[in-house]
Structure formats: structure tokens, C-alpha cells
Amino acid sequence: METHSQQQVRVLCSRVPEHAGHPVTVSGWVRSIRHLGRLAFVQVRDRSGVVQCVLEGELAAALPNPESVVTVTGTASLSPKAPGGVEIHARELRCISAAAPLPFEINKETIAARLDTVLDHRVIALRHPRLHATFRIQSALAGAFREGLRRREFTQIFTPKIVASGTEGGSNLFPVDYFGRQAYLAQSPQFYKQMMVGAGYERVFEIAPVYRAEEHNTSRHLNEYVSLDVEMSFIRSEEELMDLEQELLGSMLEKVAAECESELALLGVDLALPSDIPRIPIAEAQRILERTYGKTSPKGDLDPEGERLLCQHVAEKGKPSFVFVTRYPRDIRPMYAKPAPEDSALTASFDLLCNGLEITTGGQRIHDYDELVASIRGRGMNPDHFTGYLDVFRYGMPPHGGFAIGLERLTSRLLGQSNVREASAFPRDRMRLTP
Amino acid sequence: METHSQQQVRVLCSRVPEHAGHPVTVSGWVRSIRHLGRLAFVQVRDRSGVVQCVLEGELAAALPNPESVVTVTGTASLSPKAPGGVEIHARELRCISAAAPLPFEINKETIAARLDTVLDHRVIALRHPRLHATFRIQSALAGAFREGLRRREFTQIFTPKIVASGTEGGSNLFPVDYFGRQAYLAQSPQFYKQMMVGAGYERVFEIAPVYRAEEHNTSRHLNEYVSLDVEMSFIRSEEELMDLEQELLGSMLEKVAAECESELALLGVDLALPSDIPRIPIAEAQRILERTYGKTSPKGDLDPEGERLLCQHVAEKGKPSFVFVTRYPRDIRPMYAKPAPEDSALTASFDLLCNGLEITTGGQRIHDYDELVASIRGRGMNPDHFTGYLDVFRYGMPPHGGFAIGLERLTSRLLGQSNVREASAFPRDRMRLTP
Known part of the structure; x- marks a missing residue:
């Protein structure tokens, strides 16, 4: 229970039934107003839910617009016909912040506006229960990861x-003017998480934004997103990383299912x-696609259509489909990817696809200094450009590897959203810098 | 227990005593080597601690440099004289990654190198137990905050x-080239956390980097740091925010004390x-400083010396000193700061000082649209430059406020470090962009 500006004790909407027969005060947003003769039914929404308030006579006459912030005081009484089985017979409605007419209605089943309009008016749109639920779930996902x-x-x-420089040679970087020097926004914490492993922490994770200056303007790409990064030492192979991600995702989904029961129910x-x-090697995945769908793939990789079809292939009816794709060729993976033990043209790496989209890239890394220098040279890059990173490999570096999960992609795939922007509170894309 | 590359089960150093009398395998970094006749005593360090290994004859002859990564297999036996009361009589030592000679020694009480050298070789330095402890504690602090x-x-x-623009009118911003458009790095999530409050989440927090392009090169400033941000709605006054921060810090310190017992003991x-x-109004704080120390202060504010003296004034012997300073004048607080109810030249705002340094700024915000527009105009700024932010105040905004804690400042103040850079794994300052 909280107190509000008139010193009455605020009760959350969801707790009103516990106060049946007693005076209560709720504060929140006006979800809807319905008039019936001398009565008005005002639904008030707060972070916990919605409660119906019944206003009579003069109180019902001059009501603020929907989405105004109000404080309602009255008597809670059980009412089987009211939503939630309770309503408040109001003796006072105080408008704390009046709302202007809305750009679109948000008390219907869905918002009747294009995604761009929804994103332009993001704060209003996020009050819609379905959109609201996304970021409750995202918060729970991040917490469960941790x-x-x-x-x-x-x-x-x-x-x-x-x-000062990129992890993969300088493409797709946003330049920053750092006191007159050229700097960049990090594409990933890759080097730093490896360095912290080498600093003796052995097992590290980071939850932070990453930046990709990719020109793509698709439903799958964000130019700024939250990366859930993991790095772990003393591994034998990348199989241990996939074991970890399997277990971790399992515990995350279990925890979120418990924490966000009502949000998930609302979204079905x-x-x-x-x-x-x-766990399917990429070469085998390509053969499956060719054999099953007559689908050809780019060399050593899958295109978006291939990712979709492979998930379709492994899907169990009505459940989210996950598949690890392994053994990508060296030439499409970064210089730090460890070659596969049985074939140095392949890597001990993997992607995780979820419901048709890549949500994770991971793998074992090269931990031997000479091997890493040779790998950098093999890409036509200059080891001198990686001094700070390479240093750690000269002072004792254990075998290690890791992976990164895109938080927005994970969220949107789990919730069946068609555009990853729906899982970013304030997305940044090729065109969008506001709000 | 984990497995290592030879399929033997890896035992963490701290768990070796449980295996006394049995064969064990440990993996980690060579902390130190001491020869005694035909014997060599090798201390191995992993993320859990240190264990001593005894090598004889040929095994003792050709040992890798300190900080090399090794796997040692042998028999664990209780030995009252060994550190931790146990040692491993080795039958094999395998070098997994040989270390070059170190830039400075890290197995002494302290590192005999200047901070700049320590930061240049950060990964090596972080293996020193005292420096290592800082970031275990920081991790625990962030977790306890959440x-x-x-x-x-x-x-x-x-x-x-x-x-697209700054929260406070455009100074101290790092410019980013965003696909040819001018953008900036956010100085704080201030606007966005308020917007998420207005989106109906009511109570939000964020743990993320913020950017200040301040030219200062002091022991108190970082140009990139982690901000622990909080914003809460339906408050009556900023007193509730200070209540929250008091309780929150209390539970954080308690949790960290339990989780990082050995790290805190090591650091004393x-x-x-x-x-x-x-909670002391700024005017009163200035009078205390003048009266007690003959110290004058800048108008409506404290300088670093004043912050230090005020903490000294409230300090209890041997304990960290905390003090809220309240009622800052409007003209030194941002345009969104809510005027104090009794005097509109003052604000319902506060700072929290910890051991001589400001670690938090907070306060109640203006939630009324017209009042906010007037406040923006009053600063000589154009409300049109704040459209996305202002929009939320037009559609129902509850009374709200919040605060932000600088994670590195909090860490360094709690640990009694003299430079905030010591509490940043890879600090960014006026001169430093690497590693």
C-alpha cells in the first residue's frame, strides 16, 4: 500500500477485492468511461490491473478524458457482474493530470494504427495491455538471465x-567524436568479455546495448539493441556452451512463465x-532444406528463408521451435572463432535459431596467442590494430568460449511478434532516432 | 565440478580440501613458484581461490612462468602448514597457455606501479586479489540493486x-554520426525513464551506461559510466524517494556483505x-561548513572540498558517511526539477554524498504539462526541441520522481578508493580510449 497526495492510503487496483465493504482510494489512468443514465462506469488502470468505479449524479457529469490520471475514493463492494468481481462506489474523483484526445484508441482489443504511428506515440501505445505486457516479460527475461x-x-x-576500434575489422561501426579523436560505438563486448575471462573471473556475463551501423531496414534488424553476453573458461568444446544455453534458456522461460503468468495468458x-x-551442422541443415523444401542456401550459411524453413522442419506443433546450427565455415565467422578439431576449414561455433530467426551466435574462441595472430593475418588484418586485446593472450589464457542472445529478438520470437521493433521500447533503425 | 580438456574432473581450488586423500585435478593460473631443493611449491589460482601444489624431481625442473595457465593432477593431502591447510602432491603439470614475463608483479600485497600503468595492463592487474575483488563487489552491488x-x-x-538531443540543452554531449545525421550519446536515461513511468509501468529502473563529454580530468570523473537509474510514480514528495534510496542502499549493502564476505575481508x-x-537543506549545509570549518561555498551548491567536509561533519568513526543534501536552488537544477512547495526558487531535489563525494542526484519532477513548458521557456530553451518528451505530459502523467546512482562512484567510495577509475574495469576519460 502506498500513500498519495491527499494522505489517503493508495490501494492497488488488483488489491481492491481485499477491501470489500471498506473505503478505498485508487490512483491510475482512466481506461474507459461508459454512461448509463445518471451513472458513469469509469475503469481505472494502474500497474497492477484495472478496477471499475461507479459514479453517480454530479460526479458522473464532468469526467476527464480517457487516459487522464485520477484518484478515486469510495467504498469497495463485491459485484459479480463487474470486471474482477468488485467495484468502487465513488464519493470523489480527483483529476491529477488531464489527458488530451488520444492519437488512437488504446482500450480496444488491438491498436488500429500502423507500427510507425504506434512507435511515434510510443508512450501512449505502451499503455495498451498487450503492448504493455511485452516489456514486463522483457524485464523478467533479463532478470532470469542474470x-x-x-x-x-x-x-x-x-x-x-x-x-577505439571494431572487433571485426571496422565495418558497420557508428563513429563517435571523442574529444576530437575518432572513436566508435562497440558492436559487441566480445573482446572485453574475453579479457575479463583472462583477468581471472573465468565466467562472466554482460547485459548492455550494442550498436550495428547496418543499412538494413528489415523486420529483423535494430541498429541499437540489448545483448545478453556470456563467456566461460575451461571448456572442452562448444558443446558445453550449447549445454549451458539450453539449461539457461530453460530456467529463464520457466521463471518468466511463473513471474508473468497473466501477461503470457493475455498474449496466449x-x-x-x-x-x-x-544440434545440426550447417552442411547437414543445407541438405535438409534442399531435400525437404528444394531450398538452396548461400555458401556455408542460411538466408532468412532458410532459417524459417529449418525451424519449421524441427517444430513441434504449437511450441516455440529452437535449433542449434553448428560447424560454420571459417570464412564466414570472425577471426577469433576456433577451428573445428576435425576440419580446420570449419569452426567450433554455433547459431541458435528460434521460431525462424537467429537469436544467438556463439562458439569456442582461439586461446593460443600464435594461432590468434595467424588467424588475424589470415584475414588480411594487422595484429598491431588489436594490441590491447592480444595482450591478454600473452599472459596465460584458458580455453574459453561464449555466446550472445539478442534480447529484443528473443522477446519478439517468443511472443510471436512479426517485427523486432515491437520488442524494443524505443527502437533505433535506419530512419528512426525518436522518440 | 567441471571437466577439463583431458576429461579429468576439474575441482575448484577452494574445494580441494574435500578431496583429501584422493586424486584431484585443478586448473588455473600459476600464482607463484618457490623452489626448495628438489621440490617446487606452485600456487595455482582459479576463480574460487588458491591451492598449493608440490612438485618433485623432474616435474619441478621445468616450470612455466608465473600467470601461465596450467592443469595439475595429483593427490590432495591435508597439510597444516600449507595455505588453506591442503596441498596437492602433483604427478602431472600440464601448461595450457604459457605466460610471457609480466609488466609488474601481481603476487605481492600491492601492485608497485602507477595507476596509468595498471590501467594500460588492466587484464593482468585485475588478477591481483585486491583489484579482482572490486569487480566481484561491483557485480554484487548491481545485482542487489536489481x-x-x-x-x-x-x-x-x-x-x-x-x-536526437540532450536532456539538458546540448552541452557535454558526444556527437555520433548516425547514417549521416547528427545524433548524440545519452547523458542519462532521464526522459526515457519518465516516459516509461507515463507508459503505465509506474516504477522503473535501468542499469546502463551514460556518457558525459566533460573536459574534466579528475579523480572523480569518468566520461562513460554505469548509471543505476530509478523512477517512481504517485509520490507525495521527494522524501519518499530518499526513503526508498535509504532502504534500497541498506538492503544492497547487506546483500553484498553476505555475498562478498571474503572480498570485503581482504579489503578490510x-x-x-x-x-x-x-537530510540537510543546502543552505543549512553551507552554514554548517562556514561555522565549523570556515569554509565558503559557491552559490547554492557545494564544491568538492565542501562535499568532503560535510561528510566529515556527519561521519561516525570508522563507518562510511552518508548525507542527503536537499532543497537545491532552481537555477542550478535541470528544467524538469519540481519547485519546492514552500519556495519556488528552491527545488524538491536532493543529492546523496557518500564518503566525501556525490554519488546520487534525484528529486521530484514537474508532471504538469503547462508548468513544464513554462520551465523550459524560463531557461531560454525552445519547447519544440522536446516534443517526444513533452508528449507524454499531454496524455496523463502522475506525480513522480527518481534518482540515479553512479555505480563506479558508489563502488569506489564504499571501498575507500581514491580514484573512481579504480572502480571501472576499462575506464574512459579525457585521454584514455584503450584498452
């Missing part, structure tokens, strides 16, 4: 996003994870 | 760091919080 890793003795790290989403996500 | 707020029904939010730090942090 908890799952803390239980496994991982340390949370915070690494800089302003960097079942957060089940297969108990054993299949 | 848990304390989740318990109070706050939602974690993720808001963009690439923004006691994380006690006063049960009631004093």
Missing part, C-alpha cells in the same frame, strides 16, 4: 561502449522449451 | 543511448549504512 548465471557463479561485468503464449534442442 | 527494486515491483527497462571494508541518513 539469476541463472549468478547461480552458476558468473560475474556481471560492465565494459565500455566507446571503443506458452513458453515451453524443448528438452533437447537439436 | 533485486531490491524487483521486490518493490519495479520493472527493468532498456532505453536507447543514441538520442565494513559495509555498514547509517540507519537514518541525515
Whole structure:
């Protein structure tokens, strides 16, 4: 219980039934107003839910617009016909902040506006229960990620996003003017998480924004997104990383299912994870696509259509589909990717696809200094440009690897959204810098 | 227990005593090597601690440099004289990654190098137990912040760091080239956290980097740091925010004290919080400084010396000193600061000082649209430059406020470090962009 500006004790809407027969005060947004003769039924929404208030006579006459912020005081009484089985017979409605007419209605089943309009008026749109639910779920996902890793003795790290150079040779970087020097926004904390492993933390994770200056303007891309990064040392192979991600995602979905029961019910989403996500080498995945769908793929990779079809292939009816794709060729993976033990043209790496879209890239890394220098040279890059990173490999570096999950992609795939922008509170894309 | 590359089960150093009398395998970094006749005593360090290994004869002859990564297999046996009361009689030592000679020694009480050298070789330096402890504690602080707020029904939010304009009129911003358009790095999530409050989440927090292009090159400033941001609606006054921060810090310090017992013991730090942090209006604080120390202050504010002296004034012997300073004048606070009810030249705002340094700025915000527009105009700024932000105030905005804690400042103040850079894994300052 909280107190509001008139010193009455504020009761959350969802707790009003516990006060039946007693005076209560609720504060929140006017969800809807319905007049019936001398009566007005005003639904008030707060962070916990909605409660119906019944106003009579003069009180019902001059009501503020929907979405105004109000404080209503009255008597709670059980009413089987009211939503939630309770209503407040109001003796006072005080308008705290009057709302102007809305750009679109948000008390209907869905918002009748294009995604661009929804994003232009993001704050209003996020009051719609379905859109609202997305970011409650996202918050729970991030929390469950952290908890799952803390239980496994991982340390949370915070690494800089302003960097002197890129991790992969300089493309797709946003330039920053750093006191007159050229700097960039980090595409990933890749180097830093490896460095923190080498600093003796062994197991680290980071939850932070990353930046990709990709010109793509698709339903799958954001130019700024939240990366859930993991790095772990003393591994034998990338299989341990996939084991970890399988277990971690399992515990995350379980926790979110418990924490966000009503949000998931509202969206009609079942957060089940297969108990054993299949692991398919890319070459085999390409053969499956060719054989099953007559679909050809780019060399050593899948295109978006291929990702979609492969998920379709492994899907169990009505459940989210997950599949690890492994053994990508070296020439499409970064210089730090460890070659596969049985074939040095392939890597000990993987992607995780979820409901038709890549949500994770991971793999074992090269931990030997000479091998890493040779790999950098093999890409036509200059090891001198990677001094700070390479240094750690000269002073004792254990075998290690990791992965990164795109938080918005994970959220949108789990919730069945067609555009990743729906899972970003304030998305940044090729055209959009506001709000 | 984990497995390592030879399929033997890896035992963490701290767990070796449990295996006394049995074969064990440990993996980690060579902390130190000491020869005694035909014997060599090799201390191995991993994320859990240190264990001593005894090598004989040929095994003792050709040992890798300190800080090399090794795997040692042998028999664990209790040995009252060994550190931790146990040692491993090795039958094999395998070098996984040989270390070059170190730039400075890290197995002494302290590192005998200047801070700049330490930061240049950050990964090596972080293996020193005292420096290592800092970021274990920082991880625990961030986790405890999150848990304390989740318990109070706050939602974690993720808001963009690439923004079209600054929150306070355009100074101290790092420019970003955003696909040929001028954009900036966010100085704070201020507008976005208010917007998420207005989107109906009511209580939100964010843990994310912020950017200040300040030319200062002092022991107190970082140009990129992690901001622990909180925003809460339906408050009566900023007193509730100080109540929240008092309780939150209390639960954070308690949690960290439990989670990082050995790290805090190593650093000799006691994380006690006063049960009631004093709240002193700035005018009164200035009078105290003048009266007690003959110290004059800049108009309506404290300088670094004043912050230090005020903390000294409220300090209890041997404990961290905290003090809220309140009622700052309007002209030194941002345009969104709510005027104090009794005097509109003052604000319902506060800073929190910890051990001589400001670690938090907070306050109640203006929630009335017209009042906010007038306040923006009063600063000589154009409301049209704040459209996306102002929009939310037109559609129902509850009374609200919040605060932000600088994670590195909090960490360094609690640990008694003299330079905030010590509490940033990879600090960014006026001169430093690497590693």
C-alpha cells in the first residue's frame, strides 16, 4: 500500500477485492468511461490491473478524458457482474493530470494504427495491455538471465561502449567524436568479455546495448539493441556452451512463465522449451532444406528463408521451435572463432535459431596467442590494430568460449511478434532516432 | 565440478580440501613458484581461490612462468602448514597457455606501479586479489540493486543511448554520426525513464551506461559510466524517494556483505549504512561548513572540498558517511526539477554524498504539462526541441520522481578508493580510449 497526495492510503487496483465493504482510494489512468443514465462506469488502470468505479449524479457529469490520471475514493463492494468481481462506489474523483484526445484508441482489443504511428506515440501505445505486457516479460527475461548465471557463479561485468576500434575489422561501426579523436560505438563486448575471462573471473556475463551501423531496414534488424553476453573458461568444446544455453534458456522461460503468468495468458503464449534442442551442422541443415523444401542456401550459411524453413522442419506443433546450427565455415565467422578439431576449414561455433530467426551466435574462441595472430593475418588484418586485446593472450589464457542472445529478438520470437521493433521500447533503425 | 580438456574432473581450488586423500585435478593460473631443493611449491589460482601444489624431481625442473595457465593432477593431502591447510602432491603439470614475463608483479600485497600503468595492463592487474575483488563487489552491488527494486515491483527497462538531443540543452554531449545525421550519446536515461513511468509501468529502473563529454580530468570523473537509474510514480514528495534510496542502499549493502564476505575481508571494508541518513537543506549545509570549518561555498551548491567536509561533519568513526543534501536552488537544477512547495526558487531535489563525494542526484519532477513548458521557456530553451518528451505530459502523467546512482562512484567510495577509475574495469576519460 502506498500513500498519495491527499494522505489517503493508495490501494492497488488488483488489491481492491481485499477491501470489500471498506473505503478505498485508487490512483491510475482512466481506461474507459461508459454512461448509463445518471451513472458513469469509469475503469481505472494502474500497474497492477484495472478496477471499475461507479459514479453517480454530479460526479458522473464532468469526467476527464480517457487516459487522464485520477484518484478515486469510495467504498469497495463485491459485484459479480463487474470486471474482477468488485467495484468502487465513488464519493470523489480527483483529476491529477488531464489527458488530451488520444492519437488512437488504446482500450480496444488491438491498436488500429500502423507500427510507425504506434512507435511515434510510443508512450501512449505502451499503455495498451498487450503492448504493455511485452516489456514486463522483457524485464523478467533479463532478470532470469542474470539469476541463472549468478547461480552458476558468473560475474556481471560492465565494459565500455566507446571503443577505439571494431572487433571485426571496422565495418558497420557508428563513429563517435571523442574529444576530437575518432572513436566508435562497440558492436559487441566480445573482446572485453574475453579479457575479463583472462583477468581471472573465468565466467562472466554482460547485459548492455550494442550498436550495428547496418543499412538494413528489415523486420529483423535494430541498429541499437540489448545483448545478453556470456563467456566461460575451461571448456572442452562448444558443446558445453550449447549445454549451458539450453539449461539457461530453460530456467529463464520457466521463471518468466511463473513471474508473468497473466501477461503470457493475455498474449496466449506458452513458453515451453524443448528438452533437447537439436544440434545440426550447417552442411547437414543445407541438405535438409534442399531435400525437404528444394531450398538452396548461400555458401556455408542460411538466408532468412532458410532459417524459417529449418525451424519449421524441427517444430513441434504449437511450441516455440529452437535449433542449434553448428560447424560454420571459417570464412564466414570472425577471426577469433576456433577451428573445428576435425576440419580446420570449419569452426567450433554455433547459431541458435528460434521460431525462424537467429537469436544467438556463439562458439569456442582461439586461446593460443600464435594461432590468434595467424588467424588475424589470415584475414588480411594487422595484429598491431588489436594490441590491447592480444595482450591478454600473452599472459596465460584458458580455453574459453561464449555466446550472445539478442534480447529484443528473443522477446519478439517468443511472443510471436512479426517485427523486432515491437520488442524494443524505443527502437533505433535506419530512419528512426525518436522518440 | 567441471571437466577439463583431458576429461579429468576439474575441482575448484577452494574445494580441494574435500578431496583429501584422493586424486584431484585443478586448473588455473600459476600464482607463484618457490623452489626448495628438489621440490617446487606452485600456487595455482582459479576463480574460487588458491591451492598449493608440490612438485618433485623432474616435474619441478621445468616450470612455466608465473600467470601461465596450467592443469595439475595429483593427490590432495591435508597439510597444516600449507595455505588453506591442503596441498596437492602433483604427478602431472600440464601448461595450457604459457605466460610471457609480466609488466609488474601481481603476487605481492600491492601492485608497485602507477595507476596509468595498471590501467594500460588492466587484464593482468585485475588478477591481483585486491583489484579482482572490486569487480566481484561491483557485480554484487548491481545485482542487489536489481533485486531490491524487483521486490518493490519495479520493472527493468532498456532505453536507447543514441538520442536526437540532450536532456539538458546540448552541452557535454558526444556527437555520433548516425547514417549521416547528427545524433548524440545519452547523458542519462532521464526522459526515457519518465516516459516509461507515463507508459503505465509506474516504477522503473535501468542499469546502463551514460556518457558525459566533460573536459574534466579528475579523480572523480569518468566520461562513460554505469548509471543505476530509478523512477517512481504517485509520490507525495521527494522524501519518499530518499526513503526508498535509504532502504534500497541498506538492503544492497547487506546483500553484498553476505555475498562478498571474503572480498570485503581482504579489503578490510565494513559495509555498514547509517540507519537514518541525515537530510540537510543546502543552505543549512553551507552554514554548517562556514561555522565549523570556515569554509565558503559557491552559490547554492557545494564544491568538492565542501562535499568532503560535510561528510566529515556527519561521519561516525570508522563507518562510511552518508548525507542527503536537499532543497537545491532552481537555477542550478535541470528544467524538469519540481519547485519546492514552500519556495519556488528552491527545488524538491536532493543529492546523496557518500564518503566525501556525490554519488546520487534525484528529486521530484514537474508532471504538469503547462508548468513544464513554462520551465523550459524560463531557461531560454525552445519547447519544440522536446516534443517526444513533452508528449507524454499531454496524455496523463502522475506525480513522480527518481534518482540515479553512479555505480563506479558508489563502488569506489564504499571501498575507500581514491580514484573512481579504480572502480571501472576499462575506464574512459579525457585521454584514455584503450584498452
